[in-house]
Amino acid sequence: MSEQTEQARxxxxxxxxxNFSDATVAIAITILILxxxxxxxxxxxxETAGDLLRQNWPALLEFLVTFWVIARFWTLxxxxxxxxxxxxxxxxxxxxxxxxxxxxxPFAANLLDTGGDDDRVSHGLYIGTMVLTSLSLTAIEYELxxxxxxxxxxxxDPSKGFVAVGLMVLALVLALLVPSVGLYWVLLLLLQxxxxxxLRRRRAA
Numbered sequence: 444m445s446e447q448t449e450q451a452r453x454x455x456x457x458x459x460x461x462n463f464s465d466a467t468v469a470i471a472i473t474i475l476i477l478x479x480x481x482x483x484x485x486x487x488x489x490e491t492a493g494d495l496l497r498q499n500w501p502a503l504l505e506f507l508v509t510f511w512v513i514a515r516f517w518t519l520x521x522x523x524x525x526x527x528x529x530x531x532x533x534x535x536x537x538x539x540x541x542x543x544x545x546x547x548x549p550f551a552a553n554l555l556d557t558g559g560d561d562d563r564v565s566h567g568l569y570i571g572t573m574v575l576t577s578l579s580l581t582a583i584e585y586e587l588x589x590x591x592x593x594x595x596x597x598x599x600d601p602s603k604g605f606v607a608v609g610l611m612v613l614a615l616v617l618a619l620l621v622p623s624v625g626l627y628w629v630l631l632l633l634l635q636x637x638x639x640x641x642l643r644r645r646r647a648a
Contacts, residue, residue, distance in 0.1 A: 460535065461524050467542050468517045474549045475506050475513075478556065502556045508626050509552040513545060515632065516576050519607070523584055528595035533586050541579040544572050555626060566618040566625055573629065574615055577608045603639040610635055 482499050496503065520541065527534075551572050554565040581604040587593055588601070614628035 457527065457530055460530060460538065464520065464524075464538060464542060465517075468513065468520075468545055471546050471549055472510060472513045472517075475509055475552065477549075478502060478553055479506055505552050505555050505626060508629060509548055512573060512629060512632070513548060516545065516573075516580070519580060519604075523580065523587070523598065526594050526596045526598050527587065529593045531586075531590060531593065534583055534593070537579050537583045537586060541576060541583065544576040544579060547572050548576075561622045563619050563622045566622045567615060569626060570611065570615045570618050570628060574608070574611045577604070577611045581605060581608055600639065600643055602642045603635060606638045606642070607632065607635050610638075 479499075479502060482495060482502065548569075551565070551569040555562075555569055557565075581601075584598055584601060584604050588598060591597075610631045614631045617624070618628045
């Protein structure tokens with residue numbers, strides 16, 4: 444990178460990159476509720492809210508799980524960029540890959556509601572999108588570690604990112620093999636922290 448290009452990386456430029464990412468995530472996570480809003484509008488006078496929830500509980504579950512997933516991915520993204528003082532074109536490109544996967548998740552979640560329990564394509568697309576989200580964030584971390592001058596403080600242990608990618612790939616394979624379990628395979632992400640902690644302890648030992 445030339446000296447002139449390096450000087451062009453201002454604090455305002457980094458703020459715009461992070462703020463744009465935050466705004467995009469906020470829009471995506473808000474769009475998740477729209478199918479439920481449409482369902483509420485279909486409530487007839489002889490139906491109660493309880494009837495509506497009982498009939499459409501899978502859509503509500505998909506909303507809650509996808510909201511949790513996006514919130515978790517945003518938290519990891521936030522934790523990474525807390526260490527960043529500057530950026531380069533590669534970080535920006537990878538960040539857009541991360542963003543497109545986040546924006547696509549509401550559509551993939553809606554496909555789960557319209558497809559059947561054994562629809563491998565909808566489940567594969569849903570969890571496959573999360574694989575892309577994990578991979579792109581891990582790639583951002585790799586680029587930042589490769590260019591330490593972009594960091595204000597060292598990044599955390601890289602094993603957590605690789606564990607997330609591994610768990611998402613495993614969830615994708617299992618969803619394709621056993622689609623009846625559906626989005627519950629995403630809950631494998633709950634193992635990310637314990638597995639990463641176990642790997643740190645083994646390395647320390």
